[in-house]
Structures are given as C-alpha cells and as structure tokens.
Amino acid sequence: MEQVRKDFPALHQTVNGRPLVYLDNAATAQKPEAVIEAIRSYYLNDNSNVHRGVHTLSQRATDAFEAARVKIAGFIGANSPREVIFTKGTTESINLVAYSFGGSLSAGDEILVSEMEHHSNIVPWQLACERTGAVLRVIPVLNEGELDWEAFLALLSKKTRLVAVTHVSNSLGTINPVREIISEAHQRGIPVLLDGAQALPHSTVNVSELDVDFYCFSSHKMFGPTGFGVLFGRERLLDAMPPYQGGGDMIEIVDFSGTTYNSLPHKFEAGTPHIAGAIGLAAALDYVNYVGFEFIENQEKDLLLYATQRLMSIDGVRIVGEAKQKAAVVSFLIGSSHPYDVGTILDKFGIAVRTGHHCTQPLMKRLGIPGTVRASFSFYNTRSEIDQLETAVRQAASMLQ
Amino acid sequence: MSQSDRIDQRAAVLLDEFAMFDDWVDRYQYVIDLGKELTAMDDAYRTDAFKIQGCQSQVWLQPCEEDGLVYFKADSDAQITKGLIAILLRILNHTPAREVAQSDLSFLDSLELKEHLSPTRKNGLDAMIRQIRLYAAAIEAKAIST
Numbered sequence: 342m343e344q345v346r347k348d349f350p351a352l353h354q355t356v357n358g359r360p361l362v363y364l365d366n367a368a369t370a371q372k373p374e375a376v377i378e379a380i381r382s383y384y385l386n387d388n389s390n391v392h393r394g395v396h397t398l399s400q401r402a403t404d405a406f407e408a409a410r411v412k413i414a415g416f417i418g419a420n421s422p423r424e425v426i427f428t429k430g431t432t433e434s435i436n437l438v439a440y441s442f443g444g445s446l447s448a449g450d451e452i453l454v455s456e457m458e459h460h461s462n463i464v465p466w467q468l469a470c471e472r473t474g475a476v477l478r479v480i481p482v483l484n485e486g487e488l489d490w491e492a493f494l495a496l497l498s499k500k501t502r503l504v505a506v507t508h509v510s511n512s513l514g515t516i517n518p519v520r521e522i523i524s525e526a527h528q529r530g531i532p533v534l535l536d537g538a539q540a541l542p543h544s545t546v547n548v549s550e551l552d553v554d555f556y557c558f559s560s561h562k563m564f565g566p567t568g569f570g571v572l573f574g575r576e577r578l579l580d581a582m583p584p585y586q587g588g589g590d591m592i593e594i595v596d597f598s599g600t601t602y603n604s605l606p607h608k609f610e611a612g613t614p615h616i617a618g619a620i621g622l623a624a625a626l627d628y629v630n631y632v633g634f635e636f637i638e639n640q641e642k643d644l645l646l647y648a649t650q651r652l653m654s655i656d657g658v659r660i661v662g663e664a665k666q667k668a669a670v671v672s673f674l675i676g677s678s679h680p681y682d683v684g685t686i687l688d689k690f691g692i693a694v695r696t697g698h699h700c701t702q703p704l705m706k707r708l709g710i711p712g713t714v715r716a717s718f719s720f721y722n723t724r725s726e727i728d729q730l731e732t733a734v735r736q737a738a739s740m741l742q
Numbered sequence: 743m744s745q746s747d748r749i750d751q752r753a754a755v756l757l758d759e760f761a762m763f764d765d766w767v768d769r770y771q772y773v774i775d776l777g778k779e780l781t782a783m784d785d786a787y788r789t790d791a792f793k794i795q796g797c798q799s800q801v802w803l804q805p806c807e808e809d810g811l812v813y814f815k816a817d818s819d820a821q822i823t824k825g826l827i828a829i830l831l832r833i834l835n836h837t838p839a840r841e842v843a844q845s846d847l848s849f850l851d852s853l854e855l856k857e858h859l860s861p862t863r864k865n866g867l868d869a870m871i872r873q874i875r876l877y878a879a880a881i882e883a884k885a886i887s888t
Contacts, residue, residue: 357766678821679799679819679820679821679823681798681799681820681822681823682799682820682821682822682823685770685822686770689766689767689770696798697798711799711800711819736767740767740770740771740774741774741821
C-alpha cells in the first residue's frame, strides 16, 4: 500500500496544515509518476505532429499515438483500434454520438436516458431532440438510488432509437445492471450507449463481452491526463455515422466540388489531436494493469464498507444512495446542514470531497435534496484516511447542528 | 463623526472580536453563531427575484429603508454563508445609501477569514457585496429624484 501511494506525488502534501486526504476521485484521480513521466518524455523527445510528417520525430509521435490506440482498444476489449475514437473526454464522446448518430433521428423517435444521468448524458440529447423533433424519455430512479426496472421495460418501445445510461452513478455510486439493460434493448433491436466515466477506474470493462454499442470514458478519472477521452463505437454503427467535426486529418480528398472522408477512426478526429493525452492514458492503463484490478477491487470494496460503517456511526449522518451494487462512492448529508458548509469544514481538515449537485440536478430534485457531500475513493486511499474523514465529519456535525 | 468613520468603527469592533480566537474552529463557530442571530427576512422576499446569482448555496437579500438609512434582511440555506452575510450586514446596515454604495470593505481582508474561503465562496461573497451596493445605489438614486 505504501508503495502504491509513493507512486502518486500529489498525495504527499499538506493542506491547511494537515496531510492531504484526497477523497474526490470521482471528480478526477491523481496521476502516478509513470504517467507524468510518459508525458514529460513525449514533450522532451518526440514532440511533433502526427500522421502527416515524413520526418523521424513525426513518425515516432505517430507510432506512440497509434500504439496508445491499440493499447486502449485491448484494455477495453474492442474488436479493433478502428472502434476507438479519441475525444476530449466523456462529455465530447457523448456529444459526438448525440450529434452524429442523433442526426438520423426523426420527429417522434425516442431516446431513453435515466434520472440519475450526469448533465453530460442529458443535455446533448436535449439538443439532438431540439434539432430533430425526437423525444427524450426518462427511466425513473427508486429511493435507494437504483433504476426502476419495471418502468425501464415499459419505456422500451418501437419508437426507442437508443438507450443512453450511465454504467456507474457519479453521485450515488450505483452500479447499474448494464448487461441486463443491453440484453433487453438488443432483444428489441435498440442500440445502447454507456457512460463509463465512473466505471472504468474501478473494475474491468470489456465492451465485447458486454456487447455494448457505444462506451464513453475520460482519461483523467482513469489516472491519465485531463482533456482526453475515448468513444468506443461498434464499427458498423460508426461507419454509418456522418462526421462530427470537419478539418484536417478527418478527410481523404478535399475539393470544392465535394470532399471525401477518411476511414475510421480518423473520420471522427478533426484537427491535431491531444497526442500527449493518448500517450499519458496508455501509460495510465499500463499502471492500472501493473497494480491489477484484483487489488483495486478488493481495496475499494474494503474502503466502501468501512467508510459507510464509520459515517453511519455518526449521529445525524444519512447516506444518500444505498443501492445493492455500489462503486467506491459515499454520498451523505449531516442532518439538514448544507453540503457546502460541511465541505468547507472538511477542507479545513485537509480533506478533499465534492459538495453540491454533482452535475445531476434532476437526480437531486428526485431525491428532494439540494446536493450531497460526496467522498469517492480510489485504491490508493486508506482506512486511516477514512478515520480522519470521520473525525472531521463529527466536528462538522457538532459545529453545524 | 463622519459617516465613513462609522463603518470603519463597526469594522474595527468586529476585527477585535475575531482577534480573540486563535484557531479556525472557534472563528468559524463564531461566524455560524452570527448567522443564527440574523434578523429573519419576510417570506415574500424569498423568491428568485431576490436571490443572489453566483452562490453555491441559496442567498436571498431584502433591501429596506428607514429614515434615510438603508438596511438589509437576508437568509441562506447554508449556515457559514449566512454568517458571512451577518458580518456584512452588521457593518453596513442602518447607514445612508450613498455610504453603502461607496463603502470600502477592505476590513474583510484583515478578518483572516477571506483567505480561508474557497474560490467559489469568494465569488459568492463578491456577488453579495455587489448586490448590496446595487440596491444602495438604486435607493440613493430614488431619493435624489424624489
């Protein structure tokens, strides 16, 4: 454990005179030295533009960039690197599908999302609906933070063109039954998009085994750099979709009489890409493989149980989100105290948590709360850090109640 | 006593009070307690029109006027925020509108509280101050025109 923590330089600092306790991993994860070094080495030695240059540096950069794609494809179990589109992050991945796949929607068609979606899996679909006259349908969430399964089945119809749901809820940690969702949707010939931003850092995801049609995730929650992410798409679907943005790299021949487009994946990657982002994410995946999901899952399961138990032992603390299957996320409230006040006091203890609606305003409205305090764990967190969280929450409870 | 001295004096008293605390827990507890003493605002003002934009918590501000002096009632759903408003209002309430509109709130910097505030809180506090000044300026303009 100590060795793992040593790999993350940013964990070793004091905040407000106390050792940092970083429990905001669902917002962004810290970066291991190996990732920082890979990015540094790229800029020190190989920096140049990809795909176009004949010179040595450009070829080195292109090789590293495309090797990253192959590695990412392997990591998520894609059939081919052509199915791995590089984006700015989960948000852009979803926007790409909403724009490009969404362009084929007609008035009256339906897109199915859930009440627990992040705004980035709501607003792009609202925009697509505005453009096409399609209708957004919403799977309700039960009090414990699970999807209303009966309602989901009832909402699937001949008009449904896509089911777009989150794999793991960023606010509550709920792990959705994605295999069953995909199976039900596919039986009716409906493709499924999963927002995997909160899932991939916690457990193995294999898009082929899942048989999912689109899978979106961000590098920065996966211990890689910010501003980079991935859209996995089934090749058949991506081939049929029109380009998302126009520019360099995404074309085959440009002529004023008409332009033809590059093949996958480049068709969807206009302009100079985030080369260091791809290289950094590849290094992050190597690091995750080195630590291993067995260790990660065991560690996080222990942290989730321990944190839930410690927080529930405090008078007035209420856990928000009690799904049977949860990732290492604990959302909570202290009595009627505003999450913002709690977060401010926790920060004085050097504890980093997220407060507020977590970009899931419809979910907060459904649960009838202004927001939550969210502690989200990674494998490098410790029980001792949770003890410090407990101390701070007790202090906050005594000050605010 | 000039009016500006009046604001400065109130600020000095407040600074003295805060100087008595040597740790942040007591300082924050005092802010929270000040918030609890804030005069309740009229429910009719607890609407979006009187809500201050730019705060992570909800803040409502009700401008009032009496005998040529302005004062404010306010509320928030967050206790620390409410305490910060209470501090502002303790300094600025019952003061001529012109004075509030042009007030120098540099005392906030010496409160050793602002530096402990997160950027979002600083933005929220700035938004509150801006709104208080706007209301005061509007009241002053109305007084001149009538």
